[in-house]
Amino acid sequence: MLLKLLLLLCGQPCEPTGVPVYNVSLATQPPGGHVMEGEKLALVCVATGGTGDITFRWYRGALGLNLGAKTQPSLTAAFEIPAVSEQDTEAYYCAADNGYGPSLSGLVSIAVRIPVSQPVLTSRAPRAPPVVGDAVELHCEAGSGSPPIRYQFFLEDVPLGSSSAPFGGGASLNLSLTSEHCGNYSCEADNGRRAPRSEPVPLCVAVPAADRESPTPPILEGLLGGFGLTVMALFFCCWLKRKVGRRPAKDPPRSPPSPPPREFTYVNATAPVQQQPLYENVNVVSGGEVYSLVYHMQQERRSAAAPSLRTQTQDKDPSAIYSGVKTASSSDDDYEDAI
Structure with a gap:
């Protein structure tokens, strides 16, 4: 069992x-x-x-x-x-x-x-070279690479901003240029593995002449303005003084009224002989120069009653010419200033 x-x-x-x-x-x-x-x-x-x-x-x-x-x-x-x-x-x-x-x-x-390839950076500006205030578009694009791709923009080594391309292709960054936006630009492309950088692209911003001139500080401007007015006033005073003290060249020279010729009294002379001028010129006062009339005086026989006069003139050449030179006086200067 x-x-x-x-x-x-x-x-x-x-x-x-x-x-x-x-x-x-x-x-x-x-x-x-x-x-x-x-x-x-x-x-x-x-x-x-x-x-x-x-x-x-x-x-x-x-x-x-x-x-x-x-x-x-x-x-x-x-x-x-x-x-x-x-x-x-x-x-x-x-x-x-x-x-x-x-x-x-x-x-x-x-x-x-697929890793991104080295991107290429291009700039688009309304003029060349761009000036301060222009809007410039920076476009960065990698030739190959799996999306999404993140692009980073740089000025020298300073980050400017980033932009993404979720479906591939490139991305752009817009800038309003200032005087500080002059230098070498570049961009990086990153889709997770590595981030190669583009070749640098130089971009120079033209600064208008009005912006290049540094404004004058208000205090310095006031000092320069006051100094300029002072200098102008001094120049005007000097010019006015010289204008008053100098006769214009176009005015013809004028001479003060000549004094009447002086008459000489001869003792025991038969009659005074008419004075015959040897040189005659117009008295002209110009600066410190004075021109006078020169007369040739013929001497008469002197009487015996004036021995002293005869004695004084015996030693002199009878053909000598004597003249008086009139110098400019203060009255003449006044006359010139009045002209």
């Missing part, structure tokens, strides 16, 4: 005594499903539970292209792509099986991003 019972129990099929794999998921490294072209991508398959050796398999795309498989006594396994390319942008999933049948993960999309 006991033997029949043992044979009955052994005749039934024996089932495995382990725990099936369950709750399988796929993670990526770097996380988030975003990876730059050329970087390493790791697909990590994780099971929450299961016993024994587990076989992990990875698949690509909706058609389930098998990428590889690993068997190990672990709940986690990873498959690596050493350097991804743009063609690796796809959906991925994995499966884990420890003999009870495969357990599948959900789909995970991987986006392979």
Whole structure:
């Protein structure tokens, strides 16, 4: 009876005594499903539970292209792509099986991003060269790169502002120019991996002549104004004094009225002889020079009654000419000033 019972129990099929794999998921490294072209991508398959050796398999795309498989006594396994390319942008999933049948993960999309190339900066101004107050547009654009792209603008190494291109392409920054906006401009493009900078673009701002002249401080301007008035007054006084003291050149010279010729009395002379002028000129007073009349006087016989006069003239040459020089007096100066 006991033997029949043992044979009955052994005749039934024996089932495995382990725990099936369950709750399988796929993670990526770097996380988030975003990876730059050329970087390493790791697909990590994780099971929450299961016993024994587990076989992990990875698949690509909706058609389930098998990428590889690993068997190990672990709940986690990873498959690596050493350097991804743009063609690796796809959906991925994995499966884990420890003999009870495969357990599948959900789909995970991987986006392979293209790094930005070196951007090019251009400036657009209403005139060349631009002047203070003009609106200038700075446009920065990278030839390649996955969006979104963030552009940063610089004057020398000083940030001016930033702008984003969420769908690719370039971005612009508008500036109202001042006198301080003269120098080398550049821009950077960044989409997550690196931020190359453009070549510098020089931009010089023309300053109007009125702005280049430094304004005179009010105090200095007042001092200069008062000094200028003083100098002008001094010049006017000097000019007026010289104007009064000098006769204009166009006025003809005038001479004061000549005094009547002086008459000489001769003792015992028969009759006075008419004076015959040898030189005659008009008395002209010009500055300190005085011109006078010169007369030649013929002497008569002197009477014996005037011995002293005869004695005084005996030693003199009878042909000598004597004249009186009239010098300019204060009355003449007054007369000239009156003219």
